[in-house]
Amino acid sequence: MNNEQKQHQLQHKEHITDVKLSVLDLAPVVVGSTPADALRNSLELAQHAERWGYHRYWVAEHHNMPGIASSATSVVIGHLAGGTKTIRVGSGGIMLPNHAPLVIAEQFGTLESLYPGRIDLGLGRAPGSDRRTSLALRKDLNSGEDFPELLAELRAYFDASATSYHAPVRAVPGEGLNIPIYLLGSSDFSARLAGQLGLPFAFASHFSPDYTRIALDTYRSSFQPSEHLKEPYVIVGVNAVVADTDEEAAWLGTTMQQQFLNIIRGTTGLVQPPAVMDGKWTDREQAAVAQTLKAAVNGSPDKVRGQLESFIRQTQADELIITSMIYDHQARLHSYELIAQLAGNA
Numbered sequence: 001m002n003n004e005q006k007q008h009q010l011q012h013k014e015h016i017t018d019v020k021l022s023v024l025d026l027a028p029v030v031v032g033s034t035p036a037d038a039l040r041n042s043l044e045l046a047q048h049a050e051r052w053g054y055h056r057y058w059v060a061e062h063h064n065m066p067g068i069a070s071s072a073t074s075v076v077i078g079h080l081a082g083g084t085k086t087i088r089v090g091s092g093g094i095m096l097p098n099h100a101p102l103v104i105a106e107q108f109g110t111l112e113s114l115y116p117g118r119i120d121l122g123l124g125r126a127p128g129s130d131r132r133t134s135l136a137l138r139k140d141l142n143s144g145e146d147f148p149e150l151l152a153e154l155r156a157y158f159d160a161s162a163t164s165y166h167a168p169v170r171a172v173p174g175e176g177l178n179i180p181i182y183l184l185g186s187s188d189f190s191a192r193l194a195g196q197l198g199l200p201f202a203f204a205s206h207f208s209p210d211y212t213r214i215a216l217d218t219y220r221s222s223f224q225p226s227e228h229l230k231e232p233y234v235i236v237g238v239n240a241v242v243a244d245t246d247e248e249a250a251w252l253g254t255t256m257q258q259q260f261l262n263i264i265r266g267t268t269g270l271v272q273p274p275a276v277m278d279g280k281w282t283d284r285e286q287a288a289v290a291q292t293l294k295a296a297v298n299g300s301p302d303k304v305r306g307q308l309e310s311f312i313r314q315t316q317a318d319e320l321i322i323t324s325m326i327y328d329h330q331a332r333l334h335s336y337e338l339i340a341q342l343a344g345n346a
Helices: 001-011 035-050 073-082 100-112 131-138 147-156 189-197 209-222 245-252 254-265 283-292 303-315 329-342
Strands: 020-025 056-059 086-095 119-124 179-183 201-203 234-242 297-299 319-323
Touching: 020 035, 020 086, 020 329, 035 056, 035 073, 056 073, 056 119, 073 086, 073 100, 073 119, 086 179, 100 147, 131 319, 147 179, 147 189, 189 201, 189 209, 189 319, 201 209, 209 234, 209 283, 209 303, 234 245, 234 303, 245 254, 245 297, 245 303, 254 283, 297 303, 303 319, 303 329
Parallel strands: 020 056, 020 319, 056 086, 086 119, 119 179, 179 201, 201 234, 234 297, 234 319
Antiparallel strands: none
């Protein structure tokens, strides 16, 4: 056995205790509530996640979606960081083509100045919205092919060696600050770019499970060590609904099924309460939802432990970032607590 094989064997991950656990939050707005309620719930969840030993808490940028309150992502991050003390807080992610790189550099430079050593900048290249909303945000549309150039511009604003007092444009705050950048993806585009740049990579397995293996293999095979990262670092998104019994978890999980059914139909709305799904979808729609959620975990703690550890063995992820679309806020808190208990954190 050569050294590389030995190293792989030593690093092989099988158990939930072998990986870091984090939270991905979309600040869900449920039927009967408001965005203000959703943001209060997000802060409470972040505070509990910190107490339960979660590593980081990310919020995602989406627009023109009544059921998601995290559209002003940088503002929400500041709110969450201000209400917590130690947990890392960041974006999962900021959709960079929606913004001028200078604006993102200044926003995250401000966040890092306010909460030093706790801010992450996760970046994606998708619009996070529909075509009309993308036009309202960007004024023009592109396929995201200029993402590498936008990323290079953004990184240059943080790099004090790349700017000077004679530079025409500088990010203040931002310049010279060490703000970790993560590339997010649901295909192999950002996986390859993250590998080539030696950056950590987060894959959206929670809505693109069919590309997980391809993207992770691409990232690891293309990885080049950098000043930021010596070895590949993989975060994988996981949908999870955990309850005291399998039956309760299955019932709570119908909220997530309805969310993905709406996505398949091209509709948006508030997050729905659990419901009997018979009659709500066609056989084709049911199969499509099941395919999208095939990497999701659902059940009692014992059942979910096996599901998560199977997923860890398959992906060899360094970190799982858990998203739980659960209608009842207390049930959502309980789901994250049960997962933390599986890892010995709570």
